[in-house]
Amino acid sequence: MTASDDEGEKPLGPLLGIDVGSVRIGVALGDPAATVAVPLETVRRGRGDLDRIATLAAQRGASGLVVGLPVTLAGQEGPAAQASRAFATDLARCVAPTPVRLVDERLTTAGASRGLRAAGVSGRKARHVVDQVAATAILQGALDMQRTTGRPAGELVEAPSWRTAADAGTDDPDETRTP
Numbered sequence: 001m002t003a004s005d006d007e008g009e010k011p012l013g014p015l016l017g018i019d020v021g022s023v024r025i026g027v028a029l030g031d032p033a034a035t036v037a038v039p040l041e042t043v044r045r046g047r048g049d050l051d052r053i054a055t056l057a058a059q060r061g062a063s064g065l066v067v068g069l070p071v072t073l074a075g076q077e078g079p080a081a082q083a084s085r086a087f088a089t090d091l092a093r094c095v096a097p098t099p100v101r102l103v104d105e106r107l108t109t110a111g112a113s114r115g116l117r118a119a120g121v122s123g124r125k126a127r128h129v130v131d132q133v134a135a136t137a138i139l140q141g142a143l144d145m146q147r148t149t150g151r152p153a154g155e156l157v158e159a160p161s162w163r164t165a166a167d168a169g170t171d172d173p174d175e176t177r178t179p
Helices: 003-007 049-060 079-095 108-118 123-149
Strands: 015-020 024-030 037-044 064-069 100-104
Touching (some): 015 037, 015 049, 037 049, 037 123, 079 100, 100 123
Parallel strands (some): 064 100
Antiparallel strands (some): 015 024
């Protein structure tokens, strides 16, 4: 998604969908025509997770990333939504200039779990794919919205830039942060 996407043009590459969990991160991939999402990978949350997602985005030539924002049924943002926002901001910094957007993901993980149980996948095996399935639902919703409206779905995440003390010409690291 480039600036021209806000004017209704198609993205140049596929989108990645991200379902951020406390233990695992589900990743889904959109097709180049931006019509269908498929599960891609489950990334272990923690050290190296942002780098792995950035690598997947680069390998797939992603034009953007869509991160699920878990708001409540009443539309409020709690601790999980705040954690997703923080993750999306870190991810945006890591994949810049590729855009990262936050989209409402109400009930995607619950729906993914129900769907897997209905398909006969449960227990330990389901834990490792439920995040991918949830990421697929998040991305599919964003693709459908984009196709319907002609505009990228969700809220664009700003990637704050950080300068080093040397770049700022100071020895004080607190003076190196730029908005």
